[in-house]
Amino acid sequence: MVIFPILIIISAVFYIYYKVAILREKSTLTQKYFNGRARSCLGAFLIAFAINQYALLLTQISLFVGLVIFAFGVLQLVRGLKEARHYQKEWRRLYPQ
Structure with a gap:
């Protein structure tokens, strides 16, 4: 379970x-993009933590x-x-290449 x-x-x-990158960025659109990425990383953190918590303790609580x-x-x-x-x-859409 490593x-x-x-x-x-x-x-x-x-x-x-990503939270530090939000502070360094000037564009609001890029800040919102980084915030979405940070939120997805937080979700991955919570999922991995929950699985690890149950795998270690194996109790009903x-x-x-x-x-x-x-x-x-x-x-x-x-x-x-x-x-x-x-x-x-x-x-x-705003910055086509």
Whole structure:
């Protein structure tokens, strides 16, 4: 079960990276795109954390808490992917190559 702690660390690092990138960016459209990416990283973090939590403890309470965290993670991941996809298309529409 080494994969889940690795996923937790990687998603946390990318979440922090995108949140810092928001502060450095001037364009509002790019900030919203980075926020969507950060939200999807947060969702991946929550999902990996919930699975890891249940895999370590294997109790009924950790199952219920893990399911709640997992559900919030899925919601964050889906919303973040939709936001990032939307703002990426919007950026391509405004700045054609």
